Amino acid sequence: xSVQRIASRYAKSLIDLAKDQGKLDRVLEDVQSFQKVTxxxxxxxxxxxxxxxADTKEKVFNQLFSGRYDEMTMAFLQILLRKGREAHLAxxxxxxxxxxxxxxxxxxxxxxxxxKLSEEAVKAIHAKLLASNTTDHNVELVTEVDPHLIGGFVIxxxxxxxxxxxxxxxxLMKKNFKDNLYISQIMA
Numbered sequence: 001x002s003v004q005r006i007a008s009r010y011a012k013s014l015i016d017l018a019k020d021q022g023k024l025d026r027v028l029e030d031v032q033s034f035q036k037v038t039x040x041x042x043x044x045x046x047x048x049x050x051x052x053x054a055d056t057k058e059k060v061f062n063q064l065f066s067g068r069y070d071e072m073t074m075a076f077l078q079i080l081l082r083k084g085r086e087a088h089l090a091x092x093x094x095x096x097x098x099x100x101x102x103x104x105x106x107x108x109x110x111x112x113x114x115x116k117l118s119e120e121a122v123k124a125i126h127a128k129l130l131a132s133n134t135t136d137h138n139v140e141l142v143t144e145v146d147p148h149l150i151g152g153f154v155i156x157x158x159x160x161x162x163x164x165x166x167x168x169x170x171x172l173m174k175k176n177f178k179d180n181l182y183i184s185q186i187m188a
Contacts, residue, residue, distance in 0.1 A: 003088055003091055004091070004095075006085065006088050006091070006092075007088055007091035007092045007094070007095040008095050008099075010080065010085065010088070010092045010095075011092050011093075011095035011096040011098075011099050012099060014027065014031075014076055014092075014096055015096060015099050015100065015103070017072065017076070018072065019103075021072060023070060023072060024100070024103070026070050027070060027072065027073055027096075028096070028097070028100050030065075030069040030070055030073040031073070031093045031096045031097060032093075032097065033068075033069070034065070034069075034073075034077075034089070034093050035090065035093040035094065035097070037064070038089065038090040038093065044090060046060065047086050047087055047089055047090070048086075048087040054081050054082065054084065054086070057081055057086055058078060058081050061074075061077055061078070061081065065077070077089070080092070101140075104138065105136040105137040105138055106136060106138045106139070106140055107129075107135040107136040107138070107139050107140065107157055107158065108140045108142060108157060109129055109135065109139055109140065109141050109142065109155060109156070109157040110142045110144065110155070110156040110157065111125060111141060111142065111143045111144070111153060111154075111155055112143075112144045112145070112146050112149065112153060112154040112155075112156070113143070113144075113145060113146070113149065113152075113153045113154075114145070114146065114147055114148075114149040114150055114151050114152065114153075114165070114166070115145065115147075116145055117143065122141065122143060125141070126139060126141050129141070134157075134158075134160070135157065148167060149165040149166065149167050149168075150165065150166035150167045150170070151165065151166035152164045152165035152166050152167075152168075152169075153165060154168075
């Protein structure tokens with residue numbers, strides 16, 4: 001079974017259980033916290049290591065998360081440890097967050113600009129995205145600066161890309177000049 005399928009199924013189970021118990025937001029906090037912990041390379045290697053036994057991993061989990069995470073989240077983590085699915089916990093956490101966003105109608109939009117935008121500009125873009133029919137009711141705007149764009153911006157969401165950067169337009173012009181048969185025949 002593929003990792004994506006495993007992650008999707010376990011995340012859906014946790015979402016359904018959290019929804020039934022009215023702990024959807026509390027479990028989200030735990031999952032986001034756990035996702036940050038999995039960014040630690042040593043912790044992730046320990047999770048995926050076949051050499052480290054499940055009982056040792058369970059002790060580590062209890063030391064790190066017991067008392068901080070909800071009882072339901074801890075029980076879920078322990079079940080995954082017993083089933084030998086701990087290597088997929090990072091993917092399950094990511095999938096839980098994605099499924100949560102679908103339930104809560106949250107679109108995550110990545111805005112990449114050549115220079116840092118003012119608060120007013122970010123708010124204006126956020127308002128335009130909310131008004132459009134392409135995003136959900138709520139928009140989570142993630143901004144990033146990439147000086148290689150030269151100018152303009154790039155917006156990414158839901159497998160869509162809108163590239164209004166100067167670098168992209170220059171690349172298009174370069175390609176048009178390269179493919180222009182009229183100019184190439186004059187040069188020959």
